[in-house]
Amino acid sequence: MDKSKNLNIFSIPRNIIELEPYKPGRTIEEIKREYGLNKVIKLASNENPLGVSPLAIQAMFASINQINRYPDITSSLLCAKLSEVFNISIDNIITAHGSEAIIQVIMRTFLLETDEVITASGTFVGFYVIAQARGVRMKLVPLKDYRFDLNAIANAITEKTKLIYLVNPNSPTGNYFTKTEFGEFLKLVPENVLIILDEAYFEFVKERDDFPDSLNYSHNNIITLRTFSKAYGLAGMRIGYGFANPEFIKLMMKVKLPFEPGIPQQAAGVAALSDKQFLDYYLEMNRTGREYFYDCYNKLGIEYIKSDTNFVMSIFDSEDRVINITEKLLRKGIIVRPLKAFRLPHCIRVTVGLPEENEIYCKALQNVL
Ligand SMILES: Cc1ncc(COP(=O)(O)O)c(C=O)c1O
Structure with a gap:
């Protein structure tokens, strides 16, 4: 059967047909196969290179014999832990399969087809995909000096604007806007x-x-999103959480899939939040790694943005140069992230890895250049 012909009868929405799908960082297995390599280093998706907290692993294993049952739909233990750690009421918390899942829930809960959303051109590509899939108009405001231009975003608001998406610190630039801004x-x-x-x-x-922690703002229109995918090393488990006013949480809970996150995810989240030692060790290693990247880029004369995250963005003179460098690094078994999909085609984002990975990357980069 020729499926392409038959699909025409379904009147599939134009925004879905035209949707540019999310392209994640390439996987280690894919690159090993494609280039015939035994060892590949992945510095493309801002994952935690150290691994996972041993307490989280234990908690996941201990929860496995309960997975014949559906999970607790209120994630009560995880919400209780988040409530304790962040000193916020349980009524203000939502959990889901990653913070990206919560972006989807927000877009489904609050937006009408006629609404408009605003964000920066040069931020998290996942939001662009979700907004386009939702079929709403998206205004992209250019960055200014590679930073969110909050003034220009405010100036872009119209009667139709329902939602503004800000990332702080921003990915892929790694910098943040301040309390004053x-x-x-x-x-x-x-x-x-x-x-x-x-x-x-x-x-x-x-x-x-001077970082404006969103929890210090009591405005009813602010929704905070956070994740266990980055600092806590649980990207593969899919756990994220959000904070908002209790009425918004109730509305979002109606729309969210009821049984996410799963049982091992909820257990892992609780344990990860309890393992300060693992988190502190990683944060320190990441700080040192970031400095190592700065040194390397300074020596090589590469322009970059100072970062308050686990990655550093470097700036080149053209997209061609970026394609050339990333391709040559791939051949050497190093995956980094070219930023075309983030609307910064002349830039590359590199996740801070383990010390030995950072060294291999910097040597390879020197070689490639
Ligand atoms: C700014 C930003 N938000 C959200 C996500 C996705 O997080 P999660 O794994 O919780 O869906 C990422 C991951 O790259 C990100 O960089």
Whole structure:
């Protein structure tokens, strides 16, 4: 049967047909196969190179004999732990299969087809895909000096604007907007416009005095997103969480798939939040690794942005140069992230790896250049 002909009868929405699907960082197995390599280093998806907290692994194993049952739909133990750690009421918390799943829930819960969303051109590609799939109009405001231009975003608001998506610190640039900048921005945003503050990299920046921790703002229109995928090393498990006013949480809970996250995920989240030693060790290793990248780029004369995350973005003069460098690194078994899909085709994002991985990467880069 020729399926392509028959599909025409279904009137599939134009935004879905035209949707550019999310392209994740290439996988280690894929590159091993394609280039016939035995060892491949992946520095493309901002995962934790150290692995997972041993407490989280134990908790997942201990939970396995319960997986014949459906999970607790309120994630009560995980929400209780989040409530304790962040000093926030359980009524303000939602959990799901990754913070990206919560972005989807927000878009399904609050948006009408006629609504408009605003974000930066040069931020998390996952949001672009979800907005396009939802079929709403998306305005992309250019970055200014590779930073979120909050003033220009506020100026882009119209009667139709329902939601603004901000990432702080931003991916892929790695920098953050400050308390002062955010305070000024809030004065310009009408209270009926939702603001998603995606803080996927919160753990890496939380010590900065001028970082505007979204939990310190009691505005009803702010929704915070955080994740266990980055600092906690649980990207493969899919656990994220969000904070919002209790009425929003109730609405989102109606729309969210009831049984996410699963039983091992909930157990892993609780244990990961209890393992301060693992987190602190990783954060310190990451800081050292970041400095190593800066040194390497300074020596090689590569322009880069200082980062408060677990990755560093470097800037080149053209997309061709980026394609050339990333392809040559792949041949040497090193996966990094070219940023065309993030609307920065002349830039590359590299995740800070283990010390030996960072060394191999910097040597290979020198070679390639
Ligand atoms: C800014 C940002 N938000 C969300 C995500 C996705 O997080 P999760 O794994 O929790 O869906 C990422 C992952 O790359 C990210 O960089």
